[in-house]
Amino acid sequence: MIFTSLTFLGFFTVLLSLFVFIRTDRGRIFLLLAASYAFYAAWDYRFLLLLLLSGVSGWWLGLRMIRAEHPAKRRACLIFSLIISLGMLGYFKYANFFLDNFAALFGLSDLGNLKIILPVGISFFTFQTMSYTIDLYRNKIPVCRDLPKFLLFISFFPQLVAGPIVRASHFLPQLDLPIRLKRSNAILGAQIFLGGAVQKVLIADNLAGFIDPAFAEPALYSSLTLWLAVACYSIQIFCDFAGYSLMAIGIGRILGFEFPENFRMPYVATSLTEFWHRWHISLSTWLRDYLYVPLGGNRHGPFRKFRNIFLTMLLGGLWHGASWNFIIWGGSHGLGLIIQKLWNRWFGGTFPKISGTPFYRGLSWALNLTFVGLLWVPFRCVDFETTGTFFRQLVQTTDGIHWMHTPSLVILGGVLVWHGLYLYKRSLYHRFPVPQLSNYMPAAVMLGALILFLLFAPINSSPFIYFQF
Amino acid sequence: MSNNKKPALRLFFVGMIVLAATELFVRVFLTSPSQQIFDPETGFRYVPHATIFRSKEGGATIHLNGLGLNDDEITHKPEKFQIVALGDSITEAFQVPADVNYTSVAERLNRKLDIINMGRSAAGPLSYPIVLDRIRKIVQPTYIVVQLSPYDVEDLLRPNARVTQDTKTGKIVQVKLQSTQKNLLKQAVRPIIRHSALATYLMRRWSPLVKEVIENFDALGGIKAHAKAPAEKVKEKHQAAMRLAYVLEVLKRTAPVVVLNVPSLDYFQGRRAQISKLSHDERKVFREAARMANVPFIDTSSTLKKVYLETGQPPHGFANHRIGVGHLNPAGHQAVGKSLVSFFDNTLFPNTQP
Numbered sequence: 001m002i003f004t005s006l007t008f009l010g011f012f013t014v015l016l017s018l019f020v021f022i023r024t025d026r027g028r029i030f031l032l033l034a035a036s037y038a039f040y041a042a043w044d045y046r047f048l049l050l051l052l053l054s055g056v057s058g059w060w061l062g063l064r065m066i067r068a069e070h071p072a073k074r075r076a077c078l079i080f081s082l083i084i085s086l087g088m089l090g091y092f093k094y095a096n097f098f099l100d101n102f103a104a105l106f107g108l109s110d111l112g113n114l115k116i117i118l119p120v121g122i123s124f125f126t127f128q129t130m131s132y133t134i135d136l137y138r139n140k141i142p143v144c145r146d147l148p149k150f151l152l153f154i155s156f157f158p159q160l161v162a163g164p165i166v167r168a169s170h171f172l173p174q175l176d177l178p179i180r181l182k183r184s185n186a187i188l189g190a191q192i193f194l195g196g197a198v199q200k201v202l203i204a205d206n207l208a209g210f211i212d213p214a215f216a217e218p219a220l221y222s223s224l225t226l227w228l229a230v231a232c233y234s235i236q237i238f239c240d241f242a243g244y245s246l247m248a249i250g251i252g253r254i255l256g257f258e259f260p261e262n263f264r265m266p267y268v269a270t271s272l273t274e275f276w277h278r279w280h281i282s283l284s285t286w287l288r289d290y291l292y293v294p295l296g297g298n299r300h301g302p303f304r305k306f307r308n309i310f311l312t313m314l315l316g317g318l319w320h321g322a323s324w325n326f327i328i329w330g331g332s333h334g335l336g337l338i339i340q341k342l343w344n345r346w347f348g349g350t351f352p353k354i355s356g357t358p359f360y361r362g363l364s365w366a367l368n369l370t371f372v373g374l375l376w377v378p379f380r381c382v383d384f385e386t387t388g389t390f391f392r393q394l395v396q397t398t399d400g401i402h403w404m405h406t407p408s409l410v411i412l413g414g415v416l417v418w419h420g421l422y423l424y425k426r427s428l429y430h431r432f433p434v435p436q437l438s439n440y441m442p443a444a445v446m447l448g449a450l451i452l453f454l455l456f457a458p459i460n461s462s463p464f465i466y467f468q469f
Numbered sequence: 470m471s472n473n474k475k476p477a478l479r480l481f482f483v484g485m486i487v488l489a490a491t492e493l494f495v496r497v498f499l500t501s502p503s504q505q506i507f508d509p510e511t512g513f514r515y516v517p518h519a520t521i522f523r524s525k526e527g528g529a530t531i532h533l534n535g536l537g538l539n540d541d542e543i544t545h546k547p548e549k550f551q552i553v554a555l556g557d558s559i560t561e562a563f564q565v566p567a568d569v570n571y572t573s574v575a576e577r578l579n580r581k582l583d584i585i586n587m588g589r590s591a592a593g594p595l596s597y598p599i600v601l602d603r604i605r606k607i608v609q610p611t612y613i614v615v616q617l618s619p620y621d622v623e624d625l626l627r628p629n630a631r632v633t634q635d636t637k638t639g640k641i642v643q644v645k646l647q648s649t650q651k652n653l654l655k656q657a658v659r660p661i662i663r664h665s666a667l668a669t670y671l672m673r674r675w676s677p678l679v680k681e682v683i684e685n686f687d688a689l690g691g692i693k694a695h696a697k698a699p700a701e702k703v704k705e706k707h708q709a710a711m712r713l714a715y716v717l718e719v720l721k722r723t724a725p726v727v728v729l730n731v732p733s734l735d736y737f738q739g740r741r742a743q744i745s746k747l748s749h750d751e752r753k754v755f756r757e758a759a760r761m762a763n764v765p766f767i768d769t770s771s772t773l774k775k776v777y778l779e780t781g782q783p784p785h786g787f788a789n790h791r792i793g794v795g796h797l798n799p800a801g802h803q804a805v806g807k808s809l810v811s812f813f814d815n816t817l818f819p820n821t822q823p
Contacts (some may be wrong), residue, residue, distance in 0.1 A: 213791065219738040220793075399781055401736065403792040444483050451491050454671055455499070459678050 001042040003193075003247045004201050004457075011039065012251070019181060019255070028179045029148050032156065032255070039157035040121070047119035050088065055154040057084045058129035059147055062136050066143040074137060081133040085126040092122055097322030121161035123319060125154050127286055132168040134290055141169045149175045156257075158248040162241070164262040164282035174257055181256060189253030194449050196246025203411055204240035205458045207232045210405035215380050218390040222400035226393050232408045233380050234373045235415050238266065241280070265422050267372075270364040272336045275372060287316050306341070310334035325378040325387060332375050488667070495666040499524050503669040504533070507656035509648050511596040514589070526790040527564030527798065536604065539567055540586040543607060549583040550817055553608060553724075555597040556616030557624075559731050559797055560588025564787060569799045574806025575813075582813060588616065593624025595644050595712065598719040610724040611817070614809065615717065618731045622751045625709040632712065641715040651676070706754050713758035726764045727812060730755050731805055734773055736783050736793045742774045767812050772804045 001008050015035050022031050041048055058081060065077035095116060102108070132153075135141045144150045153171050214221055214229035221229070245262035252259045266278035276284045292312040298305040310331065317330015354360045377394075381387040393400060496502075504519035515521070515537035522530045534542050539561055545551075554560050554572050562570035572584040585608060587600055597615060633643040655662070655672075662669040720726045732748030744752065752768070759766040776784040783793040784801030797805060 209791070217738075220736065399740070400738075401782060401792050404788055405791075406789040444487065447484060447487050451487065455491070455495070455674075459675070 001039060003244070003251070004197055007042075011035075011042075016181075016254075025179050029152055029175065032179075033148055033152045036152065036155040036157040036160060040155065040160060043120045043161065044117070046117075047122075050092075050119055050122070051125060051155055052151070054085065054088065054125055054129050055151040056147070057081065058132055058154065059144065059150040062133060062143050062150075063145065065133070065136055078133055078137045082130060085130045089122060089126050092116055092119055094318075094322045124163050124165055125160065127165050127283075128154055128168070131165070131286060131290060135168060141172070144168065144172055146175075156252075158251040158255075158257075159259060162244050162248070163280075164245050164248065164259050165286050166259055166282070170260060171257070179256055181254075185256055186254050189250045189255075190446075191250070192253060193247050193250030194446065196243040196248075196250060198243070198449060198452070199239040199246065200243030201457045202452060203415065204236045204243060206456060207236040207239075207408055207411060208458070210403075210408045211236055211380075214403075215386070215390070218381075218386065218393050220401055221393065222402040223394055223396055225400065225403045226390060228404060228408065230373050230377060230394075231412060232405075233376050234267070234369075235412065237376060237379075238263070238279075239415075265419060267369060268365070268419055268423055269368055270361050271368055272333065272340050272371070275368060276333075276337075283316070283319070287312050287319075291315060302345075306338045309337050309341075313337065320379070324384065325381060329375055329379045332378075336371055336375075492665060492667045495670050500666055500670045500673070502664055502666045503655075503659070503662040503672075504537075505655065505659075506537075507648075507652060507659065510599050510646055511589075511592065512649060512652040513655065521563060523563055524789065526795050527787040528789065529564065529566045529569075531563050531567055538586055539563065539570070539588065540572070543585060543604075546583050549581055550611040550813070551608060552582055552584045552612045552614060552813070553601065553604075553610040554584050554586050554588065554614040554616060554729075555592075555594075555600060555720075556588040556614075556729075557592050557618060557621070558588065558590035559618050560586060560616045561590050562586075562588065562797070562802065563590070564796045565799050565802060569802055571797070571802040571806040571809065574803050575809045578806060578810040579813060579818075581818070582810070584614070584809075585610075593627060594621055594716045595625060595627075595630050595646055597716055598644075599646070601720060601723060605723065612813070613720050613724050613726045614729050615720065615726060616729045616731060617713075617751075617755050619733050619745070619747050619751060621713075622706070622709045622754050625712045625754075626705055630712075641711055644712065644715065706750075707757075710754045710757040710761065713755065714761035717758060717762035717764050721762065721764065726762070727816075728755055728759045728764055728766045729805070729809060730766065730768050730770070731797065732768075732770050732773070733794075734770065734777070734783070734785060736777060740778045740781055742777045742783070744770045765812070765816075767808055769805050769808045772808045773801060776800050776804045 001011060015031070018031055019028060022028055037048060037051070040051055061077045061081040061084075065074050068074045068077060132141070132144075132150075136143060144153070149172065152175065153166070153168060156166070156171070159166055211229055211233050214226060215233070218226055218229075242263035249259045249262070260282055262280060262282050264278040264281065266275050269275035269278055292308050295308040295311060296304050297308060311334075313330045313334030314327060315330070317326045317328070317333070320326045320329070348355075377390050378387045381390055501520060501522045504516045504521055505513040506516055508514045515533050517533065517535045517537045519533045519537065520530060521533065522528070531539055534540050536543065560570075560572065562572075567573060570586065572586040576582050576584055585604075587604070589600075592600070594615065594617065601613070627649075629647045629649050631645040631647065632641055633645075634640065635642050658668070658672065662672055717726050717728070730752055732752060733745040734742045734748075735745050736742050748770075752770075756766055773784045776782075780800065782800065784797060784804055786792040786795045787798055
């Protein structure tokens with residue numbers, strides 16, 4: 001049940017209708033919980049138990065941790081909770097990958113495939129459970145004694161299957177406040193949702209028609225075509241994921257909840273560090289707080305710092321999927337970050353006169369964008385071989401079908417204008433990258449957007465790219 | 470007027486302005502309003518002297534002649550051989566400028582040919598005798614070209630054709646076409662789509678979804694499209710060949726006929742191309758029908774492959790849709806035009822060959 005489907009429209013309409021009838025906060029929590037489980041069951045009802053297990057174990061071990069008087073018991077509760085979360089993730093997401101590589105490493109013929117189906121959203125809800133127990137262990141948040149509230153925190157449907165990754169400290173306090181539908185929230189939420197839908201359906205889905213064949217058979221196409229495909233995929237993955245996040249944030253806002261910002265125009269970044277402050281913010285801050293900092297962060301000298309950066313990015317890559325392509329993607333980002341920090345360390349003060357100039361910033365932006373764009377190639381290609389072919393074709397000048405997909409060029413132009421406008425007047429964008437409009441404008445914008453959807457929405461909307469993670 | 474009516478009125482005017490702007494945008498960038506007239510036998514035909522623009526694939530502005538065909542006005546030219554080209558959207562060729570389609574290319578390559586482009590999108594071979602019959606008073610062709618391409622076998626088997634067979638010999642003696650639901654729907658909404666490019670575009674765009682929804686409803690009611698058994702498929706192919714042979718026989722009563730097969734190709738790296746699975750299977754049916762009706766068969770697959778081999782660019786597809794997939798592009802039309810001229814050079818002017 002994707003947000004841009006008629007099925008979801010029906011689901012949400014029924015939910016809002018029931019919301020009006022059920023007037024108590026307790027009743028509304030139960031309603032949202034039931035809706036969230038129904039939403040998940042629509043994907044695959046077989047994994048409802050897994051979702052429930054993640055929630056109940058996190059809640060119960062949290063309570064045990066608080067009641068434990070001895071630090072060792074607290075620690076045991078934390079470890080047990082982490083084992084459950086990481087065990088689920090390890091089995092469902094990585095078991096086959098490790099088995100295959102183990103067999104390849106020791107020259108074993110075939111250890112067999114475990115035929116495991118990856119439960120949708122497992123990387124997101126296990127991370128939420130882990131963040132809760134770790135925060136609780138660090139005494140950063142109070143314990144949640146209310147099981148339905150905790151289960152809703154783990155399974156709340158707008159962000160259940162593809163984020164943003166919500167922290168307990170941010171979400172649980174909202175459940176203690178009255179849950180009300182407000183006109184102002186509905187208008188803002190609808191605007192945010194619309195902004196997300198435009199990104200997902202009109203931009204990302206329309207680029208798929210060009211990107212899919214180009215990445216499926218890179219050997220067939222000319223170098224210029226593949227460079228265009230790289231540019232288009234960079235836009236597609238951003239608009240697909242940022243669009244989904246915005247839709248989730250919008251739906252949450254309509255229901256009266258606030259989710260954290262997940263993307264902040266990442267392609268305007270002039271450095272890799274800035275890029276990661278703008279891209280998938282809920283994941284990068286999660287990795288920073290629960291992996292980079294516990295590893296030592298930047299506290300023990302440059303070598304340990306660089307090692308921690310590399311390991312964090314490597315595991316961040318692996319989080320996206322059980323494949324060497326994702327590991328290479330994450331590892332390369334780690335190396336890029338290290339090189340950037342070394343550059344700043346060694347040459348940061350060398351060119352003080354030019355480092356603030358538009359030329360220097362423009363060059364930094366172009367280099368950063370090219371690096372990020374090229375690293376999307378292993379991220380998107382299905383295997384090593386295709387990745388290698390893609391890179392070879394990128395630099396060859398001899399042969400291949402020349403295809404400058406004109407609709408994609410138009411979309412790229414539009415995206416360029418959009419980013420230019422953002423740089424020109426950032427005040428247009430308040431908190432989310434959706435322009436805030438006056439009271440009279442929403443109706444006109446809604447009508448215009450509806451017409452755009454009717455004109456340009458692909459008949460068969462592509463599934464969200466991040467669902468697979 | 471009371472104050473509380475003002476917002477509604479304002480909204481109405483804003484809505485009208487947005488709709489008008491969208492209509493203008495669609496006319497300039499996407500499509501012209503529908504120029505189709507309902508036809509109970511063939512589904513539809515085009516309005517005479519209409520101007521048509523569609524940007525889905527390629528995108529040329531086409532001016533139709535007085536018969537609603539993508540060609541110049543038909544005049545009798547005694548010094549030229551008059552040839553009628555019957556076919557579907559490949560012959561109609563709305564994707565490329567009129568002087569680039571294969572009939573124009575052939576006319577340029579051999580000035581003694583006057584090819585009348587009677588192609589019409591979604592037309593199946595069963596409708597060709599009807600179409601030819603309608604212009605027989607003004608056209609006396611020396612030859613008839615029947616262009617066949619992917620999905621023509623499907624067209625030959627479509628359920629709206631009533632086929633009468635001789636009980637003794639099993640030979641087809643009559644085929645009658647009935648209107649499809651889609652064309653009846655088009656007729657119903659014609660007052661709107663005739664004047665609105667926006668309505669035309671939306672109808673064309675969303676009709677597959679509507680079809681899918683209808684099929685899903687049918688499936689809910691227990692009507693399911695079942696997978697065909699191999700024996701059933703063989704039987705169907707034979708039936709398609711018989712129907713096509715019947716069509717060719719009927720056309721032959723007017724003038725000699727030649728089958729022009731324009732297949733789809735699959736393209737590979739190293740400038741290698743091969744005929745697609747669908748076209749490969751259909752080509753067998755077309756060849757069988759041509760053999761039964763005893764008409765020559767022009768296979769353009771090797772010519773089209775040669776274009777890719779020599780230029781590295783496929784003769785199918787357009788940058789705004791997908792290169793390598795879909796209709797013939799200018800290079801493809803050039804190749805097919807050459808194949809056609811080569812055939813006529815050999816049959817109509819054998820003594821002028823070097």
